[in-house]
Amino acid sequence: MIEINSSFSTGATTPVAEAVAARLRSAGFAESSIHIAGASPKKQNIVVRYRGTGARKPILLLAHTDVVEARRDDWSMDPFKLNERAGFFYGRGTTDDKAQAALWIANLIRYKQEAFRPDRDIIVALTADEEGGGPYNGVDWLIKNRRDLIEAEFCLNEGGWGEMADGKRLSNDVQVSEKYVINFRLEVRNKGGHSSMPVPDNAIYRLAAALGRVAAFSFPLKTNEITRAYFAEMGKIEKGAIANDLEQVAQGSEDAMRRVAAASPAWNATLRTTCVATQLEGGHAPNALPQLAAATVNCRVLPEDSVEYVRDALKKAIADDQVNLTIPQTLSRGPSSPMRPDVLGAVSKVTDSLWPGVRVVPIMVMGATDGRALRMAGIPTYGVQGVFLDRNDMRMHGRDERLSMQSFYEAQTFLYELVKALAKSPE
Numbered sequence: 001m002i003e004i005n006s007s008f009s010t011g012a013t014t015p016v017a018e019a020v021a022a023r024l025r026s027a028g029f030a031e032s033s034i035h036i037a038g039a040s041p042k043k044q045n046i047v048v049r050y051r052g053t054g055a056r057k058p059i060l061l062l063a064h065t066d067v068v069e070a071r072r073d074d075w076s077m078d079p080f081k082l083n084e085r086a087g088f089f090y091g092r093g094t095t096d097d098k099a100q101a102a103l104w105i106a107n108l109i110r111y112k113q114e115a116f117r118p119d120r121d122i123i124v125a126l127t128a129d130e131e132g133g134g135p136y137n138g139v140d141w142l143i144k145n146r147r148d149l150i151e152a153e154f155c156l157n158e159g160g161w162g163e164m165a166d167g168k169r170l171s172n173d174v175q176v177s178e179k180y181v182i183n184f185r186l187e188v189r190n191k192g193g194h195s196s197m198p199v200p201d202n203a204i205y206r207l208a209a210a211l212g213r214v215a216a217f218s219f220p221l222k223t224n225e226i227t228r229a230y231f232a233e234m235g236k237i238e239k240g241a242i243a244n245d246l247e248q249v250a251q252g253s254e255d256a257m258r259r260v261a262a263a264s265p266a267w268n269a270t271l272r273t274t275c276v277a278t279q280l281e282g283g284h285a286p287n288a289l290p291q292l293a294a295a296t297v298n299c300r301v302l303p304e305d306s307v308e309y310v311r312d313a314l315k316k317a318i319a320d321d322q323v324n325l326t327i328p329q330t331l332s333r334g335p336s337s338p339m340r341p342d343v344l345g346a347v348s349k350v351t352d353s354l355w356p357g358v359r360v361v362p363i364m365v366m367g368a369t370d371g372r373a374l375r376m377a378g379i380p381t382y383g384v385q386g387v388f389l390d391r392n393d394m395r396m397h398g399r400d401e402r403l404s405m406q407s408f409y410e411a412q413t414f415l416y417e418l419v420k421a422l423a424k425s426p427e
């Protein structure tokens with residue numbers, strides 16, 4: 001998988017799907033259980049179904065086969081060769097997300113060899129276009145066009161991994177929720193004129209003042225079911241005064257929320273909707289009064305905050321009706337997955353058996369995965385990988401992406417046991 005270039009603009013996922021299909025066929029999977037499908041010939045997905053007794057609704061195991069671009073010159077080795085060095089697998093996609101894709105398939109083959117009979121179908125879908133921004137060929141395409149192939153009670157996906165610091169395993173994170181994105185465009189228009197005769201009403205000054213007010217504005221700090229559970233667990237993992245604050249955040253203390261938000265940009269982003277200016281444009285000549293000044297304000301919104309709420313709050317903060325606020329992009333707000341005790345309980349049990357003392361932490365992430373599309377389609381999705389990454393050395397999307405070989409093989413055992421626990425009838 002690593003050695004097939006499946007990056008968004010220069011590569012293709014279809015050869016990955018075909019290689020996986022060949023592997024499954026040689027392991028004895030029937031042709032009727034393997035589906036290669038998609039909108040574009042280069043960006044096909046593969047879906048394979050492992051039959052159970054049908055007593056319960058299937059579970060879906062998802063991973064994406066496309067990767068972020070990687071240039072040979074930017075890396076210290078060929079990003080599309082699987083290199084093994086000093087206990088690490090190197091290559092584009094080793095962490096994001098070909099490890100999980102490979103593990104789902106390897107485990108499915110192992111279940112077959114062991115004649116495992118689950119009480120529900122196990123569906124593995126390896127999909128295109130998670131990274132590329134053109135979301136129509138991957139999981140979205142399957143949801144719209146081949147929902148029958150992936151219909152499931154819930155889904156396991158990327159998006160949650162184990163956190164490690166100084167070689168010590170701290171937590172096994174499960175992604176149950178994602179923030180969503182709204183890009184606002186702020187625009188001020190003036191009639192313009194010659195810059196030798198300035199007037200007080202200036203589009204650039206007006207926009208700059210509005211952005212200053214956006215910078216000074218913060219959304220209120222708050223928690224929800226998931227972030228309360230997250231902070232409660234973090235309180236048990238961290239040490240010292242901050243540990244106490246984290247536990248108090250979980251209990252709703254606003255003072256503690258202020259201290260915790262100030263301590264870390266990630267915790268701040270977990271505790272509130274954030275908006276930040278990311279792009280600017282304005283003016284058309286050095287010697288003309290600007291007729292247009294515009295900015296993009298990128299908001300990362302808590303699932304419980306509505307678009308209207310965020311827009312109204314920004315409008316109120318800007319307090320200038322000459323600043324026109326629009327939302328140029330369509331956006332998709334997805335619900336959180338419920339904190340299912342069967343799923344989280346199984347994750348805890350398997351985590352505890354493999355890594356005693358490592359805590360399972362439910363997380364809401366600031367980025368986006370295919371989990372959002374599935375949650376919107378009514379399939380609750382949990383990001384869980386059992387792969388441990390050094391939290392101070394995260395290389396996904398970056399140079400010399402790598403995964404510890406030990407972590408890879410432990411994740412294989414973890415996912416093998418987890419799926420077995422979720423697909424076996426309760427005794």
Ligand SMILES: [Zn+2]
Pocket residue numbers: 064096097130158
């Ligand atoms: Zn990914």
